[in-house]
Amino acid sequence: MIVYALILAAGxxxxxxxxxxxxxxxxxxxxxLERSVDVFVKCSNIDHIVIVADQDExxxxxxxxxxxxxxxxxxxxxxxxxxxxxxxxxLLAIEHLFEPPASSNSVRRIVLIHDAARCFLPxxxxxxxxxxxxxxxAGVAPAIAVTDTIRLTDERGExxxxxxxxxxxxAMQTPxxxxxxxxxxxxxxxxxxxxxxxxxxxxxxRIGYPVRLVKGDDRxxxxxxxxxxxxxxSIISDGMEI
Numbered sequence: 352m353i354v355y356a357l358i359l360a361a362g363x364x365x366x367x368x369x370x371x372x373x374x375x376x377x378x379x380x381x382x383x384l385e386r387s388v389d390v391f392v393k394c395s396n397i398d399h400i401v402i403v404a405d406q407d408e409x410x411x412x413x414x415x416x417x418x419x420x421x422x423x424x425x426x427x428x429x430x431x432x433x434x435x436x437x438x439x440x441x442l443l444a445i446e447h448l449f450e451p452p453a454s455s456n457s458v459r460r461i462v463l464i465h466d467a468a469r470c471f472l473p474x475x476x477x478x479x480x481x482x483x484x485x486x487x488x489a490g491v492a493p494a495i496a497v498t499d500t501i502r503l504t505d506e507r508g509e510x511x512x513x514x515x516x517x518x519x520x521x522a523m524q525t526p527x528x529x530x531x532x533x534x535x536x537x538x539x540x541x542x543x544x545x546x547x548x549x550x551x552x553x554x555x556x557r558i559g560y561p562v563r564l565v566k567g568d569d570r571x572x573x574x575x576x577x578x579x580x581x582x583x584x585s586i587i588s589d590g591m592e593i
Contacts, residue, residue, distance in 0.1 A: 352396050353460045356391040357441040360467035361405045361430030385419050386470035394477050394534035394552045403441040404432040439538040462534050463526035464551045469568040477567050490529035490555035493567030494521035524567040527551040
């Protein structure tokens with residue numbers, strides 16, 4: 352079995368209040384991107400790491416990875432204008448970079464697609480995701496229970512149309528993954544049909560592929576706003592990071 356980690360780092364993160372790509376912001380003395388890559392470098396189940404970066408930042412990412420992980424084979428490829436386009440670009444790059452072994456009929460290839468902004472991903476969660484894909488032949492993603500009451504509003508957000516059942520709602524996290532050939536097919540079908548999706552599990556659901564959820568982790572937050580940076584620093588100061 353071959354496992355690819357595909358890390359999406361091409362976004363700008365404007366909600367963090369900076370013109371700079373948020374993955375270069377430091378948390379506890381290390382960039383968000385370094386922390387995101389670190390878990391995959393240290394995970395024995397991961398065979399190859401590919402980072403999707405903005406065209407203008409490819410060299411910067413390569414230099415950062417070379418300084419932080421000398422000797423590690425970490426590939427950096429060009430992303431797209433959206434998360435969905437970047438994920439497809441990364442999948443196509445994997446297909447180009449790593450030819451299936453001659454005995455490909457007997458060797459499974461699995462891909463985990465991860466948002467670089469989630470820089471406290473626990474290593475044991477990576478292992479659980481791979482285990483689930485391998486044993487259940489399904490797409491998989493971590494999710495956490497929603498604690499707030501969620502209401503559906505009208506298009507203007509001015510009135511409530513429905514109160515959603517909280518016990519059935521979950522907030523999705525990454526990595527999200529599946530067998531590589533299935534994920535690539537799902538992404539290509541969505542592109543051909545002009546479908547816009549918000550995450551990788553939705554790609555799989557669109558082609559009728561079975562998906563499963565595993566329990567996510569509160570530490571695996573996506574750094575999006577200045578408040579998230581405060582939480583991130585707290586995670587480090589409390590010694591909770593993996």
